[in-house]
Amino acid sequence: MDIQPRVTCLSRSIDFLKNQDPFEQGKKAFQNNDFKTAEAFFTKATKENPSFTLYEFRCSTYEKLNKPDLAYQDAMKMLALNEKCAKGYIRAGRALKKLNQHQKAQKIYNTGKEKVYKDDPLYQILENSCEVKKVAVENMRVVKSEIFASRNRDFLNLLPTEIVHEIVGRLPLKSLCMTASVSKAWRKFINSSPILWRNLDFNSNQRAHKITDQTIRVYAKRGGRHVRSFICMDATSITDTGLKYLAEVRCNRIQQLEITLNNKISGSRFTIFIKTVGSRLTTINLLGTLADSQTIRAILETCINLKSLNLSYCKKIGEKAFNPELVRSKACNLNELCLRDCPAASKEALSYFAIQFPKLVKFDLRNDTDLTITAFESLGNFPDLECIRMNSPKSESNMGRSFEEICVSVASGCTQVREFDMRFGSLLTDNCILALVSQWGDLQVLDLQGNTQLSDVAMQHIGNNCTKLRVLRIGVCPQVTDRGVMLVASPNGCNLLEGIEISQNGNITNASLEAIAEYLPGIIEINIRCCSKINGRAIVNLVLKRGTNLKYLAVEGCVDIAKDAILYARKIIESRGGRVSHIMREGSGRRLFA
Secondary structure, three states: OOOHHHHHHHHHHHHHHHHHOHHHHHHHHHHOOOHHHHHHHHHHHHHHOOOHHHHHHHHHHHHHOOOHHHHHHHHHHHHHHOOOOHHHHHHHHHHHHHOOOHHHHHHHHHHHHHHOOOOOOOHHHHHHHHHHHHHHHHHHHHHHHHHHHHHOOOHHHHOOHHHHHHHHOOOOHHHHHHHOOOOHHHHHHHHHOOOOOOEEEOOOOOOHHHOOHHHHHHHHHHHHHHOOEEEEOOOOOOOHHHHHHHHHOOOOOOOEEEEOOOOOOOHHHHHHHHHHHOOOOOEEEOOOOOOOHHHHHHHHHHOOOOOEEEOOOOOOOOOOOOOOOOOOOOOOOOOEEEOOOOOOOOHHHHHHHHHHOOOOOEEEOOOOOOOEHHHHHHHHHOOOOOEEEEEOOEOOOOOOOOHHHHHHHHHHHOOOOOEEEEEOEOOOOHHHHHHHHOOOOOOOEEEOOOEOOOEHHHHHHHHHHOOOOOEEEOOOOOEOOHHHHHHHOOOOOOOOOOEEEOOOOOOOOHHHHHHHHHHOOOOOEEEOOOOOOOOHHHHHHHHHHHOOOOOEEEOOOOOOOOHHHHHHHHHHHHOOOOEEEOOOOOOOOOOOOO
16 A cells, blocks of 8 residues: 555645744745735734743833834733743843833843743843843933033022123123013022123114113113113104103113114103113114204213214204303213214314314214315314214305315315325315325325215225225226226235225226235225226126135126126135125026136
8 A cells, every 4th residue: 555645645734734833834924024014913822822932022022123112012912931941031121121111121131030030031031131220220310410410500509600700791682581581580680790780782682672661761760870771763653651661770881872763752851860770871873763952961061971873864953052151061072073964064063173172083964965175174173083984075266265176175184194085086186185185194094985076086086095995986987997907906006905896987997906906905895887898807807806805896887798707607606605786687698607
C-alpha cells in the first residue's frame, strides 16, 4: 500500500489550516512590516483564543504603530496572565515613557524587579532600566529646582537701581503700564519711580493722534511733579481739559512742552498752563496751534530759562506780540526761534528780536509774505547767529544802499553762520554770494533754490570759500551750467559735499554728474529732477563710482535716462538700504544695453 499520497494530502491540509489561522497570518504580515494588517489579525485571534503570546505580538505591533496607550494595555494583560514575566514589565515601562508618565514607569520597573526571578534572561535589562530611571528622575528634580529658583530671581532686586531704570526706562509708556501689572513689587517700583515718568513722549509709538484727555490724566497722575517733558505731536484729540489735567498735578519741573497741529486747545488755556507750571521750560513747540499774543506774553514773562521756541503756522499771533514796550521779556537766553508762516515775523518784529533775544543762534523766518530788505539787514544785529532761514526779501523803494552792500553788512555782523537758506527771489546776485561766503568760512548748509540771478560766477565763489560745505541746493537756478557745478565739485572746491541738488535746470548735462562722481567721494544724496539732458550713461558711471555711498538719487523727469539704467541704479543703491526716486514712463529713454 502506497502511503506517500496520504502524507502529501495531510501536509497540504495542515498548510491550509495555518493559512486560515489569524495568528499565523498576523505573524506573516508583521514579518513583512505590514503592521496595520498584523494588528487586525492579532485582534481577531485574541477574540477567538486570547493568550500571552498573542498579547505580546499585538503589544509589539502597537509599538511599531506608535500607539503607546494600546501597547500599555496589552502589556498589562500579559502581566495578568503571567506576573513573573520580565517582558510584560519592560513593555509596560516603555509604553509609559512614551506617554511621559515617567513616575508610573518607575513603579512598573520596581514591581517587576521584585517579582521576576533573578535567573530570568531579561532580569538584567529590567534592573538597568530602574537605575537609569533613578538617575533621570534625580536630574530632572535638580533641573526643576534650578528653573524654579531662576524664575524667582527678580532683576529689580539683583541689579543696581540705576541699571534697572535704564532698562525699564526704554519701554514706551503703554508697555510701562503693562509692566507695572507683573507683580506688587514691580508696580510699587514703577509707580513710585521719580525717573521713569519724567518723559511723557507719546510719539515714541507713533500713535499720538489717538491720545485723549483721559490718557493724559492717567499718565500725568503717575508722573506728577516728576514730569520733565510732555511731547505729543499731531495731537488732534487733546482739548483744554487734557492740558488742565496736566496743570493740576503741579508738574512745575517740566522743561519741554511740545504740542503740535492742534486746533482744540485754546490760546487762553496755553496761557494759563504756562503761567502755572512754565517757569522751568527750556523748549516750547506749539507749531500749528491756537496760541495767541497772550500766550507769547506769558511765555516771555514766565519762562526765564527758555532756549527754543517754535511758533510756526500760529496764525493768531499778532505783529506786536514781541513788542518790548508791551512785554517785559525774561527769556533773554533764547537760542532758537522759528516763526515760519507766522504773522509775528514782520519787519517791526525783527527789531524787537534784536532787543529781546540778543543770543539767538537759529532763526527761521520763512514766510508767505516776503520780508523787506530792511528786515534782512537787521539780522546783522545777532552776532551769535549760526542758522538763517528765510525767503528772499522784498525790494523797497528809496533804499539808500544796494542789496550787495546790505549783504556785506549782514555777513560782517554775524560771522558764525553755518546754515543759510534763502530761496526763490531775484535779489541775490553773484556779488551778494561773494560778500556772504567770504565771511562765512564755516558754512555747512547752503540753500539757494530759485534764485534766478545766480550764475557760474557765484558757484566759483562758493567753491573757493566754502571748503567745509556739506549740503548745496541750487535747483531752479537757470543761469547755472555744467561749468558752475564743476567749479564746486573740483579738487580745490567743496569736496566734502554729502548732498547736492541741481534740479529743474536744462543746462545740466552728463558732465556735471561725471564731476560729482569723480571729485565728491562722500556724496550721499543727489537730486537731478527734470534735468532733461542727462542720460543713462552718466547714471551708470555715477553708480559704479559712488554707488556704495549713495542713499538717495532723485531722477524724476529725466526723460532721456534709459529704463535699464534706472533698474541698475536701483539694484545697487537699494541693496544697501538707499532709494532711487523715479517715475518710470512707458517707452521713455533709450536702451543703454543691448
